[in-house]
Structures are given as C-alpha cells and as structure tokens.
C-alpha cells in the first residue's frame with residue numbers, strides 16, 4: 001500500500017511517483033528494493049545475470065540465494081535480458097557492488113531511452129579513479145539525471161517490511177527547484193514509499209555517498225575491536241570518530257557536514273557498526289577473533305564493500321590532504337600486513353587532537369613506546 005503524503009508533508013501533494021521501474025542487480029539489496037517498489041504498485045522488472053536466480057524469482061516468488069525466507073510480491077517480474085528489463089522504465093536503479101557499477105552502467109547505457117533517470121545504490125568509491133558511484137555512472141550514462149539511494153537499510157529487514165527509512169539524492173536543477181514535484185528525487189522517493197518504507201530527499205550527493213562509502217570501513221574497525229574482546233566504550237569511540245572522518249572527507253569534496261548527520265551518515269554508521277547482520281561488521285568480528293581471512297564466511301565469497309574501499313577512501317583522502325586515521329588503520333591491517341593489535345594501539349596513541357577538528361593542537365601525545373606495546377599486547 002502506498003503511503004500518501006499528508007498535508008504539511010514537505011512533498012507536494014500533486015507529486016506523482018514513477019509508475020514503472022527497472023532494478024538492475026538481483027542480489028540482496030536489488031531484490032529488496034524491487035520488492036519495495038512492486039509492493040507500492042510500481043510495475044517493476046528485476047534484472048539479474050544469473051538465470052537460475054531470475055527463474056526462481058518468477059517461479060517461486062523467492063530469491064533463496066540472496067534473501068532466504070522472504071516471499072516476493074506477485075507483481076515483481078524477474079528478467080535476464082538487459083534490453084527487456086529497461087524497456088518502458090521511467091526510472092532505473094543499479095544495485096550491484098561498487099566494483100561492478102562502471103561495467104553495468106555501460107550495459108545500461110546501450111539500451112536505456114534518453115532522459116530516463118538512474119539511481120545508483122552501491123556504497124563505495126571507485127578504486128582506479130577515486131570517483132563516487134554516481135560520478136562513475138555519469139561517465140557511462142551520459143546526459144541524464146543520475147542520483148543515489150542510501151541509508152540504514154539491511155536488505156532482509158526492508159524486504160520483510162520492517163519500518164525503514166533512506167535518502168534519495170539527485171542534483172536539483174533550476175527546473176527541479178521550480179517544480180519539485182517533477183524532480184527525479186521526489187518522484188523516486190514517492191515510488192519507494194510504502195507503509196513500511198519512508199524516503200527523504202536530498203540534493204547533496206557528495207555528503208550522502210561519502211557516508212555510505214565510509215561507514216563500511218568504520219564497521220570493519222568496530223568489528224575488529226569487538227572481536228578482539230573490547231566493548232561499548234571502544235565501539236562508541238570508533239562510531240563517533242568515524243563520523244568525524246565522514247564529515248571531513250565529505251567537506252573536502254564539497255559536500256555538506258550536516259548531510260552526514262542524516263540517514264546516510266549517522267544512520268547507516270550506527271546500523272552497520274551495531275550488528276553482525278552487517279557483512280562488514282561480521283568480517284571485522286572474525287578477523288578480530290583471529291580467524292584467517294580465507295576462512296571468514298566459511299570460505300564463501302561475500303560482498304564486503306569496506307574491504308576494498310578501505311584503500312579507495314584512504315587514497316582519495318591522501319590525495320585531498322585530509323586525515324582518516326580509522327580508515328587508514330583498517331587499510332594497514334587488511335592490505336599492508338600490519339598486525340591488528342599493533343595497528344589499533346597506534347591508533348589510540350596518536351597525538352592529542354581537538355574535537356571538533358577546527359582547532360589545531362601542536363603538542364604530542366604523552367604515551368611512551370612501552371604504553372603502546374602494552375596496549376598492542378592486550379588487543380592481540
């Protein structure tokens with residue numbers, strides 16, 4: 001059932017949602033988003049490259065590989081030809097891991113009608129270029145509105161109808177400001193709105209996307225420290241200081257600090273750093289307990305965006321001359337062979353800093369090498 005905007009609701013009452021959509025990517029989040037759209041009455045095609053997954057969706061109303069135990073709406077149609085999926089779509093959502101956004105956007109561009117807006121739903125930064133996901137998609141998709149959907153949204157909970165909220169961000173052109181009811185952000189937010197899914201709109205793509213990219217790296221850090229035996233003080237410190245890293249990077253790229261305090265920043269950071277449902281937190285937990293990387297997730301290949309993005313976000317920060325100490329620590333452990341205990345002890349022993357960052361302090365941390373070695377010993 002669609003949630004109608006109430007009077008006093010910031011969305012104009014004459015706004016009209018998109019009526020047809022293509023969701024590209026039939027993994028956990030793509031399937032959950034497609035189910036949300038279909039539940040709200042949007043004619044939705046869900047494209048997947050794995051024929052078995054698509055056939056099972058149509059035959060059984062299930063995607064057991066990615067969303068076990070969830071029954072999908074009758075109206076949802078699985079498709080495995082890109083052209084057929086995009087035919088007649090008023091809006092497209094691309095929902096594959098960040099490393100595949102460019103190649104999938106290129107395939108979409110081959111078949112998509114001019115002017116149809118595209119929302120990218122992956123969380124990350126492209127390794128080779130340092131571009132945000134919407135910037136990558138824009139390069140491939142040419143002149144059309146490109147935005148994103150991001151927020152604290154575990155796919156399985158969304159698909160089961162747990163009340164969920166997320167942000168839909170698109171650039172607002174002059175025309176969009178004159179007629180917001182016709183803007184892609186408002187029309188997609190309405191299309192996604194059901195009794196259990198609530199969407200907010202934003203025009204700050206940088207702020208929204210940086211939140212989504214960094215929260216995964218910070219969640220790995222939280223998992224590592226929790227796995228190593230530390231508790232709530234440590235997690236709260238990492239979440240709070242992780243938020244500071246998000247604000248700093250967002251601002252350095254021209255985003256707004258206040259966006260980071262919204263659903264795609266604080267919201268997603270809190271969710272992901274609080275639950276082993278998160279694949280990023282789960283990886284950190286296992287590594288913190290001393291499980292070898294190859295043995296995590298029982299050896300299965302699982303999308304853990306923060307793992308690859310630990311490198312891409314820190315590369316980007318280094319290029320911009322900003323410091324992301326928690327993300328750097330995760331990178332050092334995952335990709336540079338630094339022992340976990342030693343890396344976190346060094347993180348805690350950094351020179352004293354001001355909070356918020358604006359004030360620059362020039363004195364050093366009083367910790368001795370012996371202090372650092374003692375803490376490292378405790379974490380290991």
Ligand SMILES: NC(=O)C1=CN([C@@H]2O[C@H](COP(=O)(O)OP(=O)(O)OC[C@H]3O[C@@H](n4cnc5c(N)ncnc54)[C@H](OP(=O)(O)O)[C@@H]3O)[C@@H](O)[C@H]2O)C=CC1
Nearest residue numbers: 026027028029030050096097098100122123153154155303
């Ligand atoms: N799961 C969640 O709760 C949420 C996830 N996200 C974000 O959504 C993105 C996707 O994650 P999620 O759905 O969970 O991942 P999954 O691992 O569940 O699914 C990934 C899907 O993408 C497909 N895929 C991967 N590469 C390609 C490619 N090159 N061409 C075509 N299809 C491809 C996979 O197909 P195949 O199986 O054939 O490889 C699979 O269907 C990530 O960036 C994640 O951070 C955002 C919010 C919530």
Ligand SMILES: O=C(CO)COP(=O)(O)O
Nearest residue numbers: 151152153154278279280
């Ligand atoms: O992005 C997510 C929730 O908002 C999903 O988190 P994980 O990728 O860590 O499972």
